[in-house]
Amino acid sequence: MVGTSVLYQSHFMTPQEDHSRIPESDFTLKEQECIAFMKRCKSLRDMKQVHCQIVKLGLIWSSFCASNLVATCALSDWGSMDYACSIFRQIDDPGTFEYNTVIRGLIKEMSLVEALFMYLEMLESGVEPDNFTYPAVFKACALLRTLEEGMQIHGHVFKLGFQEDLFVQNSLINLYGKCRDIRNSRMVFEQMDQKTIASWSALVSAHANLGMWSECLGIFADMNSEGCWRAEESVLVSVLSACTHLGALDLGRSVHCYLIRNMSGLNVIVETSLMDMYMKCGCLEKGLCLFERMANKNQMSYSVMISGLAMHGCGQEALRVFSQMLEEGLPPDDVIYVGVLSACSHAGLVEEGLRCFNKMKYEYGIKPTIQHYGCMVDLMGRAGMLNEALELINGMPMEPNGVLWRGLLTACKIHSNVELAEVAAKNLFQLNSQNASDYLTLSNLYSKAQRWEDVASTRTRLAEEGLNQEPGSSSVEVKREVFKFVSQDKSHPQWESVYEMLHQMEWQLKFEGYSPDTSQVSLDVDEEEKRQRLSTHSQKLAIAFALIHTSQHSPIRIVRSVRMCSDCHTYTKFISTIYEREITVRDRNRFHHFKNGTCSCGDYW
């Protein structure tokens, strides 16, 4: 039974109107009419009118009507949880449906803890949950990332025997996924008799959330092989994200083809992920083309485009897109400014970068984060403003992290400044950096300065710390297969033909005027040994392999695990002319596009 206090708050009825009980046998027809009216409500005001009618007709005594009233108020977009709860609280004997509705309503307005308390109240009141209760409760746990409570409630599911309900299982996959418990997420999935697109989707998202990109693609392949291949945008967006992170351009392209064939139009999220995938897989033109054709660009589409252009070294173009965004009235945020500042840094646009940094702080009131400072240290460092970069670090309102000191150390390497490099390295090592490459960078600097004793002591310290440098690698995609090479690699079955090819290439390079820059080899070995080591850097092996196995004029795409040495850079420029190939190299930070003897970075990287 519902009391009357709330009802009289309505503007549409007065206390003197009678709402005496009508016989239950007359409920059905009038109930249906009231429910039909509820469904037509477009606002809380409409709802209050229907509510009055219900009271006037005496139907408020019908638990079906009262339940629907609570449900409509709790779950409609225009609804009000306060109103829904006030009706709910006046129901004498709320049952499972009423509790389920209120729990869902609370989750809808993100009152997640309250939703869990409502579930507890339900249990304490002796109202038995059903298979509709748990998907909602697990959703609350998933959003709160509360694994412990989620697991306890999973126990209730077993106790009540809902463990085989499809919706309960799907919500559990999601719960464990969100709580980073991938083992249990998979276990629930594997124990399911029947799997729907939502089950696959939840499992793909669980892996995507953890950055398990290869597994994500594996699940997607299983999903297809089990005949569950349907246009489900959310799954495809996760798959595109995996392609982006792994550089799996071919799969990304096939997802794009599928979307074009099967969808009447693409929404902004799908378009943005496609654009991101193309840009990060090296297809700048394709990304730009998608961007230009997008009907509705939002802040994130601009952000993806700006950071994509930054990675490709197109600083001016990134700044143009940024201005376009501001002209369209979209406000910049801190993430977009990371893209803008890194665009300036990669393209050597020092003045623009400094101007943007100040504008961000003073015009838009965005407080610089450590990422922004990282970009600025990079920007100044690359441009040779090493003391200014150090000053910026020292004046930061927060403690500098390893990324910043590493940025300064790399800049010192570029500009051969051993003194400042020692300052950067000292700070970096104090942060307990477990990165062997930092020691090697310092050692390379000492080697360039021919300070062999310091080279030896740095390498000894590296050994003492027990750090192993994972060898830098270059991967190349040939006929849909990825081949990975490390320096001086002879592990590939065809290594002899690769080395033969390298030999032939060297002749051509010599003829064209290339001479190896042996200063890039930081070992105290003779000149011949240095040349030999230099000629078998992983990138060169990957290029030789690609030249053997790909058709004439076809582009070569290489993914490096570490930054390119300047000799490999020069070498690749020569190769792009001699063999008339476009070569794209992606390292951790950016792309280099080699064509006709030049590189898109303009030799600034």
Add this chain to the structure above:
DNA sequence: TTAGGTAGGT
């Protein structure tokens, strides 16, 4: 008689 899971892109 009422309802539910997945929902993504920097």
